[in-house]
Amino acid sequence: DQQVKQNSPSLSVQEGRISILNCDYTNSMFDYFLWYKKYPAEGPTFLISISSIKDKNEDGRFTVFLNKSAKHLSLHIVPSQPGDSAVYFCAASGRNYGGSQGNLIFGKGTKLSVKP
């Protein structure tokens, strides 16, 4: 029972173009969403987050969009750079509900390749 789904296992884009990574969730109690980036043989590193009271959050080249009615979020990277090549994990939690609802639930990840 995947509560957080990343249906694209991989994505390839050209340097300088936009990368769009998608994520869908099923649990209506999720109220906090995060994107993590992971390089091989390293742990995931936090990239950007968004609370359910917002529909957009921007940090430099990275923007996360949240569509609560569709239970969908996306990460936009503009412009994409070769150093962005990594696996991107979407994660969600119901942090305002406390207890185990505050745990992060991760998607399976999307491997982004940015070609020079």
Place this chain on the structure above:
Amino acid sequence: DTAVSQTPKYLVTQMGNDKSIKCEQNLGHDTMYWYKQDSKKFLKIMFSYNNKELIINETVPNRFSPKSPDKAHLNLHINSLELGDSAVYFCASSQVWGGETQYFGPGTRLLVL
């Protein structure tokens, strides 16, 4: 100055053995976690722990137990290792309990033969 560190990085062992993985964070965080990334690449929470409460994912076998000597450390003990325990185990920490931005260690790659 690694924020969250784990030892060992690699662990190869035989079925039936007992092993431990250590985790330390120097961020002054109150909460620590253990995750398992299996062969299908899913990252799944195993334990959430602060000095007041331990939350165990109900799917985790009781052969797995977290031990916290102090706030900066959360070690993972695994008894009677099985082939299916082979995975990458990540430790993480966050400033407060529940859903806040978590900082991950580099992972421990466990192979059970």
